[in-house]
Amino acid sequence: MPSSLKTKVDQRLNSYTPLKSTDRTKFFLNDFFKVIPSDGKENLAQYILECKDDAKLRQLVESIRIGLLIPMKAQGGKTPSPITPSPRSDLEDSIENLKNQNVEPITRSPQSQLRRHCLERDGNKCLATGAYSHTHDHPRNAPTTHLEAAYIIPFALGSFQANTEDDKHLHVWNNLTKYFPVLNRMSFERKHINSEKNILMLDMxxxxxFGQFRLIFEETGLAHQYRIKTFRDTATVPIQNLPRNRLVKFRVHKGQWDLPDPQLLKIHACIGKFLHMSGQAEAIDKVLDDFEYCGGLAPSGNTNLQDLLAASSLSLLTSY
Incomplete structure (x- = not known):
């Protein structure tokens, strides 16, 4: 990205006047700018510079929080909800283009087969700890555990009601492709969510x-080798059996199934890093806790109703 464009972005953000002491709009956008890839930075820079007043900048932040971060991190909920519209000038065309793709919703029917493929590919082992599936053949005295198929890009992004304009999914997908354009270069569409390259087998x-972005796989420069990164809010018991050096190497043990895609894992890692460096992980966890306890019907004194509705709009895949 040209340095002159970054300078303009810095000038625009530095001119922002906070509404109150807790207004983190400028810092949110600065942090998000740091973690996303260079082509995503160019798009974000364009959107920031299009915001001619401070209210539009705040609207841009909310469109990222409610139209990307909260739905990606949410684990449940069924109630449809509105997404804060982005002030982006290209939004309407982008959403219309997604509608015109006529993508059929993915279903859970292929999941048993996908699970078998990924178990075979991963040697019936957890890719993080190496523990074997307790329901499959394993060496005598080898550590065993219950394995789950973890989706990198959430299953819910490809699951929607057919023949309806399910804009909440389109907004999230549109945000993903704008801030992580590699999805377009990979030709990775919603119909590809149910594929081996989007799944890794992990201890339950x-x-x-992983689903809550409290554990991520960072690239190391070597093909399919990753460094596992955890955060202050990561549960301590599940990570006790991680390799001491936190390094793991993925390989196909059997079959010809794709390994988890490095580009998809990079997107997951970027979101995880941003959630924690920006303080959004804690804030969104509070939203999700409120939603769990009140069903999204009423916010606590510190939670916005719109955030609760966003938490209910999409869900990450649970075990199957």
Whole structure:
């Protein structure tokens, strides 16, 4: 990205006037700018510079929180909800283009087969700890656990009601492709969510940490080798059996199934890093806790109703 464009972004954000001491709009956008890839930075820079007043900048932040971060992190909920519209000038065309793709919703019917493929590919082992599936053949005295199939890009993004304009899914998918354009270069569409390259087998407890972006796989520069990164809020018991050096190497043990895609894992890692460096992980966890306890019907004194509705709009895949 040209340095002149970054300078303009810095000038625009530095000119922002906070509404109150807790207004983190400028810092949110700065942090998000740091973690997303260079082509995503160019798009974000364009959107920031299009915001001619401070209210539009705040609207841009909310469109990222409610139209990307909260739905990606949410684990449940069924109530449809509105998404804060982005102030982006290209939003209407982008959403219309997604509608015109006529993508059929994915279903859970292929999941048993996908699970078999991924278990075979991963040697019936957890990719993080190496523990074997307790329901499959394993060496005598080898550590065993219950394995779950963890989706990198959530299953819910490809699951929607057919023949309806399910805009909440389209907004989230549109945000993903704008801030992570590699999805377009990979030709990775919603119909590809149910594929081996989007799934890794993990210990049941690590599966939850991964789904909540409290455990990520960072690239190391070597093909299919990753460094596992955890955060302050990561549960300590599930990570006790991780390799001491936190390094793991993925390989196909059997079959010809795709390994988890490095680009998809990079997107997951970017979101995880941003959630924690920005403080959004804690804030969104509070939203999800409120939703769990009140069913999204009423916010606590510190939770916005719109955030609760966003938590209910999409869900990450639970075990199957």
């Amino acid at each position: 407890q690590l599966y939850r940490e």
